[in-house]
Amino acid sequence: MPATLSVKPDYGVDAPAVMRNLFLIGALCLLIAVFGPHIITLGQVSILPKPMFGWTAGFLLVEGFLFLFYVKVGKFYHRDKMLSLHTWRGDELVLDVGCGRGLLLAGAAKLIPDGHATGIDVWSNVDMGGNSAEATHHNLKLEGVESRTTLLSESAAEMTFPDATFDVIVSNLCLHNIYDRPTRLRALHEIVRVLKPGGTALISDYKHTGEYAAEFVDCGLAVTKKRGDPITTFPPLTIVIARKS
Ligand SMILES: C[S@@+](CC[C@H](N)C(=O)[O-])C[C@H]1O[C@@H](n2cnc3c(N)ncnc32)[C@H](O)[C@@H]1O
Structure with a gap:
């Protein structure tokens, strides 16, 4: 049996790159939300990056976990x-x-x-x-x-x-x-x-x-x-x- 084949049926991860990107970009946004600057000023415009990246991180990570739940549990239902x-x-x-x-x-x-x-x-x-x-x-x-x-x-x-x-x-x-x-x-x-x-x-x-x-x-x-x-x-x-x- 090739080493990659498991002893229990393995139904794989659907669209693995989508799953990876949700977690990767979500984690990156979370890092910026936690450790990034409170305010960025570009000329006359001031941006508050923390809430923007915080919401984006939350959105992407929730989607990532829902997708993971489908792949591991939901798809059998x-x-x-x-x-x-x-x-x-x-x-x-x-x-x-x-x-x-x-x-x-x-x-x-x-x-x-x-x-x-x-x-x-x-x-x-x-x-x-x-x-x-x-x-x-x-x-x-x-x-x-x-x-x-x-x-x-x-x-x-x-x-x-x-x-x-x-x-x-x-x-x-x-x-x-x-x-x-x-x-x-x-x-x-x-x-x-x-x-x-x-x-x-x-x-x-x-x-x-x-x-x-x-x-x-x-x-x-x-x-x-x-x-x-x-x-x-x-x-x-x-x-x-x-x-x-
Ligand atoms: C997200 S997977 C879902 C696999 C399976 N139906 C399941 O629910 O676990 C989509 C599958 O469709 C296959 N697929 C994509 N385009 C196809 C085509 N034109 N004809 C046949 N299969 C195709 C892919 O190779 C892949 O195995």
């Missing part, structure tokens, strides 16, 4: 909430779009003893720390779901699956990472295409969820939205629930 939005038969074919280190993929696989779950990802280390097919495969093994899961390296916007392949499609915090709108819409159309009639897509994100919902409605799906728990999800997440008739 959010996974369970997402998966509870489907009534499981146990034989579904599931797709996790942007599965990262397998949080939803492993969770779904445990609910389908007679089914199969496939995860696709482009393994970006900017979007997820320590992201790789190998790390995810290791988690799936530790969770005991290796035999009913498959990992594929492919993009949400260019899936190779035939039309109407999956009963359930899940995705958490993936699609906002596709920055250009046409490609994001292509990914949504791919989700609609590979979803079976009668199937359900559960797409969770912190932004663009209005766009996802509108596009699914345009594609003829029945759509509702549900907010993630405000305490355990940071940034606040919304789940788009789309059913294909």
